[in-house]
């Protein structure tokens with residue numbers, strides 16, 4: 001079998017799975033390597049990225065914010081303008097095409113915020129594949145609109161009631177399903193993590209973000225000083241950073257969820273000494289673990305950053321110093337969301353708003369001949385129920401009460 005790029009990134013990565021999952025992972029790796037070098041497959045992927053997803057997504061020069069901040073030029077990659085509202089669809093489309101190529105008519109996926117679930121459900125509808133999405137019961141309540149949309153696309157959304165009833169538990173359930181059904185089922189994992197080959201595969205399908213940024217900046221004659229994006233598991237970050245990870249420039253900053261603060265259980269930041277090396281869900285990386293090695297609860301206002309582990313390649317790039325990690329708190333993210341909406345007319349997803357605030361901090365330290373590029377990984381429409389409750393509780397409650405009474 002052809003060997004894919006990496007099983008390990010330094011000490012992180014690998015394939016720590018039950019025997020039963022070895023053969024489906026081998027089969028997937030082989031199919032992926034073949035597909036990457038198959039021109040017809042890649043042509044079809046790029047055709048659908050253009051005609052269905054709406055790529056390339058624009059790169060906006062945020063002139064008002066740049067003027068207001070008074071440092072480097074600020075650019076925003078508007079990834080949230082992709083179909084279904086976030087970067088998640090790039091990877092969902094790539095893997096769904098791969099599943100079709102492998103002759104697997106059934107797709108399963110996990111979802112936290114619901115964005116990956118919505119993207120997967122949409123591409124399954126487009127490609128005529130059967131779709132089941134596992135989602136923690138807590139996330140189903142937090143992200144009700146996304147559950148509605150997944151069902152609208154014809155997917156079956158299965159509530160997960162084990163553990164903390166969030167993303168980690170949904171991944172466990174999807175793995176269980178895959179172990180029993182891999183003959184006709186592909187597990188469409190949503191971030192750059194999990195057992196090999198998922199981290200490589202997700203990065204490759206997301207690398208379209210970084211490739212577009214390189215050519216968009218070059219068309220403008222701009223050399224970036226700094227790239228900033230948010231990190232949940234790391235799929236948008238790996239895609240955005242991918243053209244630059246083997247270079248020494250530009251500076252790459254990953255932003256984690258600082259939540260309510262640094263106390264245990266109040267955030268989802270794993271880098272800068274907060275995470276512990278461990279093996280969870282089939283791969284070795286940095287996780288938020290307690291003294292007994294059990295996964296700790298996390299918190300973030302954004303459901304997409306609320307995961308206890310970080311993708312293995314990002315953990316490695318953090319360790320080597322190629323990617324620097326910072327944190328933004330819940331309240332900073334909410335502040336960022338309002339700032340970009342009012343100043344630039346762009347509504348960031350709560351996840352992306354974490355990166356927006358850190359980008360502003362960094363741009364202030366730089367000069368006007370330098371450039372900071374933010375990846376707005378998603379748009380904020382999906383967060384209406386959270387944002388309105390956080391920022392305008394009284395009027396929102398009044399609205400919901402009136403709506404409920406009219407049913």
Ligand SMILES: Cc1ncc(COP(=O)(O)O)c(C=O)c1O
Pocket residue numbers: 086087112113114115116190191192230231232233234235236237303304305349351352377378379
């Ligand atoms: C808009 C958005 N950004 C970022 C993330 C975090 O995921 P990742 O780190 O894999 O990009 C999510 C996850 O759901 C998301 O919906």
